[in-house]
Amino acid sequence: DTEVTQTPKHLVMGMTNKKSLKCEQHMGHRAMYWYKQKAKKPPELMFVYSYEKLSINESVPSRFSPECPNSSLLNLHLHALQPEDSALYLCASSPSRDILDEQYFGPGTRLTVT
Amino acid sequence: DQQVKQNSPSLSVQEGRISILNCDYTNSMFDYFLWYKKYPAEGPTFLISISSIKDKNEDGRFTVFLNKSAKHLSLHIVPSQPGDSAVYFCAARILDGYGGSQGNLIFGKGTKLSVKP
Secondary structure (H helix, E strand, O other): OOOEEEEOOEEEEOOOOEEEEEEEEOOOOOEEEEEEEOOOOOOEEEEEEEOOEEEEEOOOOOOEEEEEEEOOEEEEEEEOOOHHHOEEEEEEEEOOOEOOOOOEEOOOEEEEEO | OOOEEOOOOEEEEEOOOOEEEEEEEOOOOEEEEEEEEEOOOOOOEEEEEEEOOOOEEEEOOEEEEEEOOOOEEEEEEOOOOHHHOEEEEEEEEEEOOOOOOEEEEEEOOOEEEEEEO
């Protein structure tokens, strides 16, 4: 199983809503990542978890709150988002954070904030 | 300020011919380079990589060339097939500054390849 799954595929939320994005992998990978991709832009790293501990937070606003409940799951909790947060949110995983480990990406969640 | 640049947003090639996708980078600290392929409604899929100590890596129809002095890499697809039509992202990894081998991916904007039958 070389798959990273993400739910939901699409999400529309208002600026006062609270929602969560979910990511799951069963490859035994110990590094998991959240990326944000706006239209016609490259994916940009948001958070990195290594062995279930937050390793990197790329100065992401606090309205985005990551959580790694176990080695297979990664959540991104959303609260009080802005319309400019509308984007494709990609989850990825890799065996570790070693430079030679390739990252496997999920299909993404298309988020629209109204 | 983009550290990884893919200056061609799109490329159209005839089936059976060679596709050449280009990527330039500005940071000489990048140590490892990757190409990802992305179909619509899917996440990026790893294609091929190259370490900065090499100048060429080949995997079937895909070959990546690295020119460190020019800070340039290219992906060659020979022969191109209609199923290769996708967006191709160049990515680079930079060491995290703690002396280890961990790094973060920095992506280019992507080049949309269309292979016509």
